[in-house]
Amino acid sequence: MTTQALLEQIHKKKSFLCIGLDTDLEKIPTYLLSEEDPMFAFNKEIIDATHHFAVAYKINTAFYEAQGRKGWKALNKTIEYLNAEYPEIFTIADAKRGDIGNTSAMYAKAFLQEMAFDSVTVAPYMGKDSVEPFLAIRDKHTILLALTSNEGAFDFQTLKTDGVELYKKVIETSKTWENSERLMYVVGATKAEHLAEIRKLIPDSFLLVPGVGAQGGSLEDVCKYGMGKNVGLLVNSSRGIIYASETSNFAEIAAAKAEVMQREMAAQLSKLHQ
Amino acid sequence: MTTQALLEQIHKKKSFLCIGLDTDLEKIPTYLLSEEDPMFAFNKEIIDATHHFAVAYKINTAFYEAQGRKGWKALNKTIEYLNAEYPEIFTIADAKRGDIGNTSAMYAKAFLQEMAFDSVTVAPYMGKDSVEPFLAIRDKHTILLALTSNEGAFDFQTLKTDGVELYKKVIETSKTWENSERLMYVVGATKAEHLAEIRKLIPDSFLLVPGVGAQGGSLEDVCKYGMGKNVGLLVNSSRGIIYASETSNFAEIAAAKAEVMQREMAAQLSKLHQ
Numbered sequence: 355m356t357t358q359a360l361l362e363q364i365h366k367k368k369s370f371l372c373i374g375l376d377t378d379l380e381k382i383p384t385y386l387l388s389e390e391d392p393m394f395a396f397n398k399e400i401i402d403a404t405h406h407f408a409v410a411y412k413i414n415t416a417f418y419e420a421q422g423r424k425g426w427k428a429l430n431k432t433i434e435y436l437n438a439e440y441p442e443i444f445t446i447a448d449a450k451r452g453d454i455g456n457t458s459a460m461y462a463k464a465f466l467q468e469m470a471f472d473s474v475t476v477a478p479y480m481g482k483d484s485v486e487p488f489l490a491i492r493d494k495h496t497i498l499l500a501l502t503s504n505e506g507a508f509d510f511q512t513l514k515t516d517g518v519e520l521y522k523k524v525i526e527t528s529k530t531w532e533n534s535e536r537l538m539y540v541v542g543a544t545k546a547e548h549l550a551e552i553r554k555l556i557p558d559s560f561l562l563v564p565g566v567g568a569q570g571g572s573l574e575d576v577c578k579y580g581m582g583k584n585v586g587l588l589v590n591s592s593r594g595i596i597y598a599s600e601t602s603n604f605a606e607i608a609a610a611k612a613e614v615m616q617r618e619m620a621a622q623l624s625k626l627h628q
Numbered sequence: 629m630t631t632q633a634l635l636e637q638i639h640k641k642k643s644f645l646c647i648g649l650d651t652d653l654e655k656i657p658t659y660l661l662s663e664e665d666p667m668f669a670f671n672k673e674i675i676d677a678t679h680h681f682a683v684a685y686k687i688n689t690a691f692y693e694a695q696g697r698k699g700w701k702a703l704n705k706t707i708e709y710l711n712a713e714y715p716e717i718f719t720i721a722d723a724k725r726g727d728i729g730n731t732s733a734m735y736a737k738a739f740l741q742e743m744a745f746d747s748v749t750v751a752p753y754m755g756k757d758s759v760e761p762f763l764a765i766r767d768k769h770t771i772l773l774a775l776t777s778n779e780g781a782f783d784f785q786t787l788k789t790d791g792v793e794l795y796k797k798v799i800e801t802s803k804t805w806e807n808s809e810r811l812m813y814v815v816g817a818t819k820a821e822h823l824a825e826i827r828k829l830i831p832d833s834f835l836l837v838p839g840v841g842a843q844g845g846s847l848e849d850v851c852k853y854g855m856g857k858n859v860g861l862l863v864n865s866s867r868g869i870i871y872a873s874e875t876s877n878f879a880e881i882a883a884a885k886a887e888v889m890q891r892e893m894a895a896q897l898s899k900l901h902q
Binding site: 376378414416417419420421422423426427428435448450451452453454455457458460463464468469471477478479480481482483484485499502504505506507508509510511513514515516520523524527602620 | 650691693694696701724725726728732734735737738751752753754758759777781782783784785788789794798799801882
């Protein structure tokens with residue numbers, strides 16, 4: 355999917371909401387556990403109920419890998435379902451991969467070609483040749499970790515190198531890589547005050563912003579500091595939406611939560627055109 | 629597995645060889661492609677032929693993920709086979725994972741508990757709370773990326789922060805984390821000259837050293853600069869061993885290649901006791 359197509363969807367739905375499918379067998383309604391594939395059954399209900407309010411779904415691969423072969427199957431079925439039923443939706447494999455070149459090429463093949471996600475999250479520690487194999491794939495996007503939402507972000511990402519924080523160095527350096535126009539960046543909502551400076555470095559890039567909701571970030575601050583002329587934001591919520599209820603009408607309640615966020619986003623988008 | 633058990637195996641086999649199962653359907657002998665599970669068939673033959681010369685096998689998850697559900701099944705079968713037939717062998721999931729705490733806990737569950745690998749490789753960019761969930765698991769090891777074997781290592785890992793290269797800062801900081809005695813580190817053989825300084829920081833830790841062979845690193849240099857009093861090295865070779873031949877006796881030829889490395893390692897180990 356092109357960023358232009360993503361942007362059109364954002365304006366149409368008046369939303370830049372990404373819903374994170376951190377699907378955990380210990381948290382989904384217990385009655386679903388008797389289904390043949392409980393993870394997929396849960397995802398399908400969530401997607402069908404919430405897709406009017408979201409422009410993207412982010413599948414957190416860890417939750418599926420933790421369930422072994424069955425989990426991997428559920429992950430596959432979920433992305434196949436999204437691509438078949440809602441091809442206009444932007445899909446993210448939140449996999450945080452990255453390795454030497456020939457290995458990264460294998461991960462790129464797995465997520466962007468075989469499973470046909472629109473994008474995959476990648477860790478920058480191993481540098482250029484660990485990221486470029488992902489960037490090589492046309493009409494796909496590589497979402498590079500810049501400044502993450504967790505406390506550990508302060509261990510290394512904010513250390514100064516040559517007077518510049520490492521996460522800024524990562525962003526600056528990544529702009530020199532081949533096909534860098536296919537890059538997006540992860541910036542945590544809990545670090546909203548850093549967004550203004552990040553926008554100076556990458557005025558037009560899309561940012562995937564986790565950490566609103568369960569992790570304590572504020573949507574208003576994210577928009578205030580992070581919204582670009584062409585929106586440039588995908589704000590993710592996982593637990594706050596998908597686990598809003600454990601009852602049989604969990605999907606309906608998730609949709610209500612998603613709609614609340616979509617309305618806040620619509621209000622923020624309307625400011626953009628004032 | 630404890631590091632003591634690993635060390636005993638090293639002295640018994642006079643080897644600190646790790647064989648990397650970067651199993652690629654485009655590189656294995658073509659006659660295996662008619663097998664029900666070609667990746668596992670290849671791995672089984674390689675393992676059965678080479679296990680006398682190796683103390684560890686490293687499974688590069690990317691190669692399996694690139695084959696979808698079948699690949700994930702082959703990965704599972706390979707680790708089950710190793711654990712059942714060769715429980716004395718140290719196993720490494722070369723997965724380079726790392727995410728916020730609750731997600732890293734899922735990856736730790738997947739690799740160290742469900743699949744029961746002895747260890748998993750983890751990227752440090754997201755800091756303490758992205759690594760500690762792996763460290764929490766008793767008798768398992770977390771192999772943290774420090775200085776990797778690829779060219780991209782110079783993009784960020786060697787940048788100076790407070791006058792110290794980032795990879796050294798990663799090592800120093802990681803020593804303060806809970807259960808840090810369960811840490812090992814990835815240091816590329818292509819950066820052997822850095823090993824002496826790394827040994828000063830972590831005199832007793834095990835280092836997983838990729839990059840000998842196809843990537844150009846020298847075993848002799850690795851031992852000269854990196855060997856500790858308690859050996860502290862696992863030197864990996866992947867392509868140089870497993871793809872030494874494409875004929876039907878590929879496993880025999882892989883074993884011969886592994887034996888050559890084992891003999892060089894035995895010679896290096898003998899110096900340790902002089």
